[in-house]
Amino acid sequence: MKTRIIGTGSCLPETIVTNDDLSKIMDTSDEWISSRTGIKERRLVKEETTAGMSVQAARMAMENAGISPQEIDLIIVGTITGDYLTPSTACEIQAAIGAKNAVAFDINAACSGFMFALHTADAYFKAGIYKTALVLGAETLSKIMDWNDRSTCVLFGDGAGAVVARADETGLLAYEQGSDGMKGKVLACRDRRNNNPLVQESKEPEYVHMDGQEVYKFAVTTVPASIRKVLDEAGLKAEEIDYFILHQANIRIIQSVAKRLKVAEDRFPISLDHCGNISAASVPILLDEMNRKGLLKQGMKIVLSGFGGGLTWGSAVLEW
Ligand code: COA
Numbered sequence: 001m002k003t004r005i006i007g008t009g010s011c012l013p014e015t016i017v018t019n020d021d022l023s024k025i026m027d028t029s030d031e032w033i034s035s036r037t038g039i040k041e042r043r044l045v046k047e048e049t050t051a052g053m054s055v056q057a058a059r060m061a062m063e064n065a066g067i068s069p070q071e072i073d074l075i076i077v078g079t080i081t082g083d084y085l086t087p088s089t090a091c092e093i094q095a096a097i098g099a100k101n102a103v104a105f106d107i108n109a110a111c112s113g114f115m116f117a118l119h120t121a122d123a124y125f126k127a128g129i130y131k132t133a134l135v136l137g138a139e140t141l142s143k144i145m146d147w148n149d150r151s152t153c154v155l156f157g158d159g160a161g162a163v164v165a166r167a168d169e170t171g172l173l174a175y176e177q178g179s180d181g182m183k184g185k186v187l188a189c190r191d192r193r194n195n196n197p198l199v200q201e202s203k204e205p206e207y208v209h210m211d212g213q214e215v216y217k218f219a220v221t222t223v224p225a226s227i228r229k230v231l232d233e234a235g236l237k238a239e240e241i242d243y244f245i246l247h248q249a250n251i252r253i254i255q256s257v258a259k260r261l262k263v264a265e266d267r268f269p270i271s272l273d274h275c276g277n278i279s280a281a282s283v284p285i286l287l288d289e290m291n292r293k294g295l296l297k298q299g300m301k302i303v304l305s306g307f308g309g310g311l312t313w314g315s316a317v318l319e320w
Helices: 019-025 030-037 050-065 089-097 110-126 181-186 212-234 251-261 279-292
Strands: 002-011 015-018 041-044 074-078 103-107 132-140 158-168 172-179 243-246 301-308 312-319
Touching (some): 002 050, 002 110, 002 312, 030 251, 050 132, 050 158, 050 279, 089 103, 089 132, 103 110, 110 158, 110 172, 110 279, 110 301, 132 279, 279 301
Parallel strands (some): 074 103, 074 132, 243 301
Antiparallel strands (some): 002 158, 132 158, 172 312
16 A cells, blocks of 8 residues: 555745845845855745644645545644644644544654655555545744844745645655754754743753754755665666655755756756745645646656754655
């Protein structure tokens, strides 16, 4: 039994914030951001919420798949920026769409969140427990950025992406995932303030704190190795893959992965230019953009790969 993606959807906030807009509120420039990251603009929430964007993306994915909310028996959301600690974003989606037969929960694996969620759905399908899942990546990263730290806040954006996955004869051909908690603090964000009167408040930064160069080194070594592993497991060569849909962190990371795999860059589609890095949401949003442009044809072989905080990573080969 394999996991097949039968529908996609996505939702971005309305407000576009360009690099030039950022240069009006901090000491940065379009030239610095574009040349180091490939990012031109990102969408940031004003009224939108993680759950609200997720619900829109989920509805689009269900419509695209042609299924009703009652058919969904599993909802998993990869997110680190839900609106509530409880209920989970997945439970909020369940309530909004009326998926009363579903089991719903969130997964915290930062930028690998969607990949970990997809693999979890796959494990349930293989075990014969569930058959139809809504799998999402959704973030409002703008609320956990340090807007005084120009080296991190310019990189990130907000949005949600969703797929409907179903147990089928073909789909996910191979999967690989990993974690390295020992390096967790190179990309970290402490949880909310401690309200316990017996505990002295921590001095750790409360917003996202990143050692950009360490994260960069991690990404350009781990991601090609992870992709090679799934290709081997699927018995495929890199040149047989139609598209490599990578987490959209930085154009230079993507170019380096392409070079290390000896694959032309044009097989690595990009959304980071207009979305920035949306952590767990970036892979499903890009997948939806490609699906809606009609670029994904039945039988195509696609690699998905996510990587980031934890540290965590996950790659998959799937047949469309
Ligand atoms: N605008 C202008 N200047 C900036 C800036 C900004 N937004 N951010 C940092 N700078 C400055 C720094 O202050 C530093 O100045 P200095 O040399 O006078 O001290 C200079 O630019 C170089 O900073 P540095 O941090 O060394 O830049 P870098 O070349 O390593 O690029 C990143 C920074 C973040 C773009 C790069 O490390 C990277 O892409 N890392 C991966 C991050 C990532 O993708 N994380 C998410 C993974 S899920």
